[in-house]
Amino acid sequence: MSQTPAWEGYRRFTVTRKVPESATVTSFYLVPEDGSELGSYRPGQHIGIKLDVPGQFIPVMRSYTLSDSPAERGHYRLSIKREPAPTDDPGQSPGVSSNFMHDHVAEGSTVELSAPGGDFVLRPEGKGPVVLLSGGVGCTPMISMLAAINDVGAARDVWFIHGVKNGVEHAFGDFVRSLATERPNIHAHIRYSQPGADDVLGRDFDSTGHVDMDLLRQLLPGPTPQFYLCGATPFMTSLYQGLTEWGVDPFQINYEFFGQASDLTGKAGLDDGESHQVTFRRSGVTVKWTPAVGSLLELAETHGISPDFVCRAGNCHTCVQHVVEGAFSYLHEAIIPPMDDSDVLICSAKPDSDLVLDF
Ligand SMILES: Cc1cc2nc3c(=O)[nH]c(=O)nc-3n(C[C@H](O)[C@H](O)[C@H](O)COP(=O)(O)OP(=O)(O)OC[C@H]3O[C@@H](n4cnc5c(N)ncnc54)[C@H](O)[C@@H]3O)c2cc1C
Numbered sequence: 094m095s096q097t098p099a100w101e102g103y104r105r106f107t108v109t110r111k112v113p114e115s116a117t118v119t120s121f122y123l124v125p126e127d128g129s130e131l132g133s134y135r136p137g138q139h140i141g142i143k144l145d146v147p148g149q150f151i152p153v154m155r156s157y158t159l160s161d162s163p164a165e166r167g168h169y170r171l172s173i174k175r176e177p178a179p180t181d182d183p184g185q186s187p188g189v190s191s192n193f194m195h196d197h198v199a200e201g202s203t204v205e206l207s208a209p210g211g212d213f214v215l216r217p218e219g220k221g222p223v224v225l226l227s228g229g230v231g232c233t234p235m236i237s238m239l240a241a242i243n244d245v246g247a248a249r250d251v252w253f254i255h256g257v258k259n260g261v262e263h264a265f266g267d268f269v270r271s272l273a274t275e276r277p278n279i280h281a282h283i284r285y286s287q288p289g290a291d292d293v294l295g296r297d298f299d300s301t302g303h304v305d306m307d308l309l310r311q312l313l314p315g316p317t318p319q320f321y322l323c324g325a326t327p328f329m330t331s332l333y334q335g336l337t338e339w340g341v342d343p344f345q346i347n348y349e350f351f352g353q354a355s356d357l358t359g360k361a362g363l364d365d366g367e368s369h370q371v372t373f374r375r376s377g378v379t380v381k382w383t384p385a386v387g388s389l390l391e392l393a394e395t396h397g398i399s400p401d402f403v404c405r406a407g408n409c410h411t412c413v414q415h416v417v418e419g420a421f422s423y424l425h426e427a428i429i430p431p432m433d434d435s436d437v438l439i440c441s442a443k444p445d446s447d448l449v450l451d452f
Pocket of ligand 1: 139155156157158159172173174175176177178179182185186187188189190191192211230233234349350351352403404405406
């Protein structure tokens with residue numbers, strides 16, 4: 094499903110509108126600075142952004158999903174959640190890119206974007222039923238997919254099922270509810286984990302708690318639709334495992350991580366006692382890898398080596414490295430493999446033997 098990128102490297106875009114979608118998520122509408130054509134994209138795809146953030150030694154690069162329908166030809170839209178410092182470690186700096194976007198990127202600002210890409214895509218005109226399952230800001234690809242299905246006028250049944258903390262953090266609520274009201278084939282269910290005093294059941298949200306398998310069994314006709322999942326790792330892990338136990342074929346489950354990708358099958362980490370030596374040859378470092386470390390990228394970072402990366406999900410190929418010697422495998426299936434078998438996407442791979450990388 095790979096496609097030729099609409100352009101190489103980065104292009105400058107101007108922010109034409111900045112619209113709050115909730116207390117934590119803000120949308121940025123972007124048009125090419127030189128007035129040239131936008132590259133096309135498919136619902137669910139993302140771009141890379143490159144930001145010069147004061148105080149950062151190198152440009153900050155992150156991935157953001159295009160949250161609008163591809164039929165909205167005049168602009169790209171990114172919807173970005175402000176990332177605070179972790180609640181269990183509030184002394185850390187808040188998220189660099191998201192806070193910079195919220196606080197310092199305004200209408201008229203320019204940013205640099207790489208071309209849309211990624212394989213987490215939906216064919217809106219497809220015929221079968223589809224379930225769009227999201228937690229928090231993981232709704233952005235689902236909003237693009239839902240809008241695209243609406244734009245092509247597809248009659249397929251769509252369930253948009255979304256979990257979020259409360260009405261303050263709930264983005265795109267009016268958009269989803271209006272589509273579900275207008276279109277009999279679009280079904281929406283919003284679940285708040287901690288509704289606020291002003292949140293009204295039946296108006297703002299439909300149930301309380303976390304999105305779980307009991308809810309899916311109640312809402313869905315059975316395990317036959319195509320599923321799309323995006324949210325925090327515990328959300329993805331519990332639903333992926335619950336769906337497969339319910340009888341959903343893993344090939345029907347499409348998912349995307351917004352952070353470090355991980356294995357959703359529950360099979361990783363069962364190989365107790367496994368360990369391998371990994372040599373980062375040009376860095377002059379040889380270190381021990383165990384399953385607890387995670388990916389080769391995390392191993393490098395733990396030992397003060399800083400390879401380039403953007404998506405950390407095996408999609409963007411920024412982290413690709415050449416393998417001089419040894420065997421490796423991927424930690425999850427949702428990668429786009431490099432063309433050359435002796436190259437490895439270190440963000441998503443682990444060693445299967447002692448390994449030498451040309452880095
Ligand atoms: C394919 C893809 C699509 C995405 N789409 C979207 C989207 O549509 N919308 C969206 O909002 N996001 C999206 N993301 C996530 C986005 O790319 C960023 O990861 C996110 O915005 C956080 O980036 P940041 O620079 O703000 O935070 P970072 O600076 O990367 O920090 C992340 C978190 O780590 C904490 N932290 C910082 N330092 C430390 C430390 N030393 N120890 C522990 N914790 C620390 C920060 O406080 C913060 O909470 C997507 C990601 C991918 C891979």
